[in-house]
Amino acid sequence: MKQVTIKDIAELAGVAKSTVSRYLNGGSVGKATREKLDRVIRDTNYEPNQFAQSLKSKQTKMIGVIVPRLDSYAASRTMMGIDEQLTERGYQMLVVNTAQQTEREIEQLYNLAKQKVAGIIWLGTTVTERHLEAIETIQIPVLLIGQQHDNVHSLVYPDHEAAYALGTRFTEWGHRNVVYVGVYESDIAVGQARRDGFLKAFQESESNVNIIQTTFKIEDAIPIGEQLADEVGTISLIVCATDNIALGVLKGLANQGVSVPRDVSVSGFGGYDFTEVLHPSITTVHLPYRRTGAKAADMMLQLLHGEHVPMKTFTIFELKVRESVDKLN
Template sequence: MIKTISDIAQLSGVAKSTVSRYLNGGSVGEATKKKIERVIKETGYIPNTFAQSLKAKKPTIIGTIVPRLDSFATSQTLIGIDEQLRELNYQMLISNTSQDLEREIENIYSMARQKVAGIILLATQITDAHLEAFEQLQIPVLLVGQQHEDVFSVIHNDYDAAYELGRYILANGHRKIAFLGVTEKDIAVGVRRKEGFKRALEEVDDCEVKFYETSFKIDEAIEKVPSIIDEFHPTVLVCATDNIALGAIKATHLKGIKVPADLSITGFGGYDVTEIIHPSLTTVKFFYADAGKIAAQSMVKLLNGQTIAPVILSKYKITKRESVDNIVARGL
């Protein structure tokens, strides 16, 4: 079984250094190149791209740090990053933090020790410890999903998306609104989406709105929503994520409340499941895979000394489905 460069060199009849130079993109004569390629093809040899990157003058491994793996947004973003990096002849190394900030900081330093060319961080928040790590690394860092004035960022247009969703809800006649958000430590989801929605509310005078907070977990939304309904009796529940909205729909089902006849519900994200549930969910669709591709392209540009914008916005779309009732049309 062929396992090493030495084996390829022996079968090709060339020096080990020649094979190494070929695998790392160095200059090799055409006849020698064909001999090495023939042996690699016949043996099915797979080069250790990570080891190659460590030895190469120009590393080709991009470290990608994620807060969780069991997330639609994360998985789609990773798909976009991976596909684009492979097209550009780079590799992705993934590290999961399980939403532990201390572990996230450790992973940033660990990636740097592994000689990655740059780091793409799917961030939930940026702390002083993050900024200190970025300053020490001396390699390009790119944020996805959050922004900071000192770091290149690819973000979803949370503010404008929330504003547009708010206008849609108001146009459907809703004036008693509950907004179920998350901690403001998460600037994108906890702050920008709330701020964009508030801007829409400023355009009408007769609204009664209450803001609540939960986590990103479906189970916690299931527990939180019944008390909101009982205490406030909103006509619409605006959820800061699709997972929260899914929990809300489950909670209404358990209480015998009909969506959207008794309560309208909206989300943010555009997860695939929101289209197949009943009623299907009105939500903001973010194009996570596209954002991942943009992040990968931007990182490679940075590595090649090219200029990119400090903040890049990815696109979104308001997806109007069955979970929002038109109160105006019903004359309520």
């Protein structure tokens, strides 16, 4: 017989999973909701798992924040937004780093729950069945930033739409021979959504596109820039999945005496502050990391207070047209 889960209880009672979690952990719920949950739990013979039982003591006013890298510009700006908003509301954040390791992400979901955090904001790179199992087990609100899954509240960057908008701008400027330097598909947002948005724009203009895969590290993109220096004259534009990759490519091209944008154009994605003060300044997509962090904190507190939060919420983006991409027409 299938074991009844907190998700089943929520569906049968017609309430959010966070409401069931709050009820099971001794939190405040309305009288009508409490009576409804009492009835459903009695009728289904639901028994909270042992891990959840250990969390029934009063939660702290602490929000766990799981980040893939401490040296990431996007992560640091996002954490600044989270911290500012939580502090204003009387909460604190507890930051844990996973060094982009899936096993550590899953471990930290459990560890943060054991430390009685009220909720977890997770800057994710991929969502596996084991992540979902952990989230189901700990029975506290989890909010995912940057990726999305139907079973997890998610605050998502419009990666596909932004990449398509920027790619369309490039084709309008006459770029038809393009190299796209991206990351691996295990990262759904950056490795798939951004790539697919750019490819859609280039395919609509019947452009020639070559795809190269790398990591998020600047140093790994430098040899790619050096390699692409040999193709100057046959390609007009190098599109990079992140600003860090663009920085590495620019360095590699410079090492080979290639001038940007005179010899070849280069674009980034992310809108890091320093991309504006470089020479040439980088054409990119600006994503509002700090504002997104503040929004995530607001959404988490809404979940903790039993308010309705959509399963998927999109942020905004802005195209930053600067010096590193030339208009061929």
